[in-house]
Amino acid sequence: MLITVSLLLVTTAMSAVMLLVLTSLADSRVAGIREWAQANGVAVLALLLFAARGLIPDLLSIELANALLLLTASLMLAGYRRYLGLPVPWRLLAGGAGAAFAGVVFFHYVHESLALRVVGMSAFHAAICFGIHASLPKVADGRLRYPNAFSRTAALLLGLGHSCRGAFYVFDTYEPTSLLEPAVANLAFFAIGTLAMPALSLGAVMLANARVLTETAYAAEHDHLTGAPSRRAFFDMAERELARARRHGNGLGLLLVDADHFKRINDTYGHGVGDEVLRDLVARAREEIRKIDYFARLGGEEFGVLLPDASFDTTRAVAERLRAALDQSAQGRTAAAGPAYTVSIGLAMLEKGEDFAALMRRADAALYAAKAGGRNRVEVAPRLTPEPAPRSGGARVIRLRS
Known part of the structure; x- marks a missing residue:
């Protein structure tokens, strides 16, 4: 017992x-x-x-x-x-x-x-x-x-x-x-x-x-507002993909996406509507990128898209498709659809010997050029090494002064 x-x-x-x-x-x-x-x-x-x-x-x-x-x-x-x-x-x-x-x-x-x-x-x-x-x-x-x-x-x-x-x-x-x-x-x-x-x-x-x-x-x-991966998660993934690209010699593309005139949307409609715009942007973007691409919110109204195993033509095609899908301009939109918005996109391709910080700087410069060039457009960062003249049409290549 x-x-x-x-x-x-x-x-x-x-x-x-x-x-x-x-x-x-x-x-x-x-x-x-x-x-x-x-x-x-x-x-x-x-x-x-x-x-x-x-x-x-x-x-x-x-x-x-x-x-x-x-x-x-x-x-x-x-x-x-x-x-x-x-x-x-x-x-x-x-x-x-x-x-x-x-x-x-x-x-x-x-x-x-x-x-x-x-x-x-x-x-x-x-x-x-x-x-x-x-x-x-x-x-x-x-x-x-x-x-x-x-x-x-x-x-x-x-x-x-x-x-x-x-x-x-x-x-x-x-x-x-x-x-x-x-x-x-x-x-x-x-x-x-x-x-x-x-x-x-x-x-x-x-x-x-x-x-x-x-x-x-x-x-x-993850970002609590949109559900997109956070900046920290994006940079962790970028380092892994950068190492893989160097190991296998594959292409790696980077897109920086920024909502145009977002401050004006917040000031006009309020931050609640601005939040809805960001959530709508993320939902639409996820439908347009490839399954292997990595989309994240980097801060404010800026987002990043990492494209592993991508050539320049593939990266540019994804960027143009993304810009078109996010072109929610006023034409044909009802009041119930929320405020009109568009995005500007900076594109950069990883080059030999380049680290991710340098790749980000070039993509950011391309994004700045897209903003300065009228917004709702894709701009391509210049290569660090000489390249043949670009094909006519499509995205414009920035020629920055040294």
């Missing part, structure tokens, strides 16, 4: 720790944390009542303790469903928990049988574990991969363990006299029941922590 009581107290301590950890994550607003924390709080009470068997009335150590354990399992499944954005089958949970609790009462007061009480409780907990396993996706990406796999595997193994526990007491002639009886079989299945909550809670904590880290990384790497 001392062994089982010790196991209960250790599990109680683990649930208390999980409660504190989950409570510390409450401000993260990750869905499911509230239910998981509540499940561990209820589990602490249930386990303490089980540990006090023989010291307190059976009504508390059997009926109330099992009722709290049923609530604990239901809240754990609800937490996983909330986390995954899935509906919680509260009616089904209530029906299953009600049936299991009725079995506890019946096999305590009407037909005394601890084994059959265990069977009913094991069936409910097995269903909960299998429900968690079925709810979690088979494959998760990024930081969620390992926590998802751990939780899914733990739920499956615990579900199988509870099923074996129930089957054992159904088909075996062994009839325990107490839940805390130190028999080998009773101890083995008792361990499965008591350790289920810490295992599932650990998976929940891992998932919540991974979600927090993922959201934090996304916030750090």
Whole structure:
């Protein structure tokens, strides 16, 4: 009996720790944390009542303790469903928990049988574990991969363990006299029941922590207004693509895109409308660039487009297509469509031995020339090395004085 009581107290301590950890994550607003924390709080009470068997009335150590354990399992499944954005089958949970609790009462007061009480409780907990396993996706990406796999595997193994526990007491002639009886079989299945909550809670904590880290990384790497990658993320990607371009000798193009007369839009219509213009610009731009291109907000109304594995002709074609798509001039626009806007674009191609800072300076000079040349146009930065005369038509090449 001392062994089982010790196991209960250790599990109680683990649930208390999980409660504190989950409570510390409450401000993260990750869905499911509230239910998981509540499940561990209820589990602490249930386990303490089980540990006090023989010291307190059976009504508390059997009926109330099992009722709290049923609530604990239901809240754990609800937490996983909330986390995954899935509906919680509260009616089904209530029906299953009600049936299991009725079995506890019946096999305590009407037909005394601890084994059959265990069977009913094991069936409910097995269903909960299998429900968690079925709810979690088979494959998760990024930081969620390992926590998802751990939780899914733990739920499956615990579900199988509870099923074996129930089957054992159904088909075996062994009839325990107490839940805390130190028999080998009773101890083995008792361990499965008591350790289920810490295992599932650990998976929940891992998932919540991974979600927090993922959201934090996304916030750090993306502009909160438009959802476009941030300046820092853009420069990180640029350094990787620059190294790759040098290693393989591939072309690398850079476009700097700036909304024309954006200050006038803010002053005339207000910053709220200006924000809508930026969001519209990003949405349209994403539809026009290639899938391998990297589009980011560099600050204010300025955006950058990195074009890996691109020739000059490809980069220029993307720039012209982008300018045309973002030519939201007043012609044919209704008031409901928002204020008219256009963009100017500076284009530069990476040259041998050039670093990204120099590439940016040339693209910025081309953007300045596009602004000075009348806006709503693409200007191409001059090459650092001599080149043949450009083809007639298309984008104009700037000839800056030395």
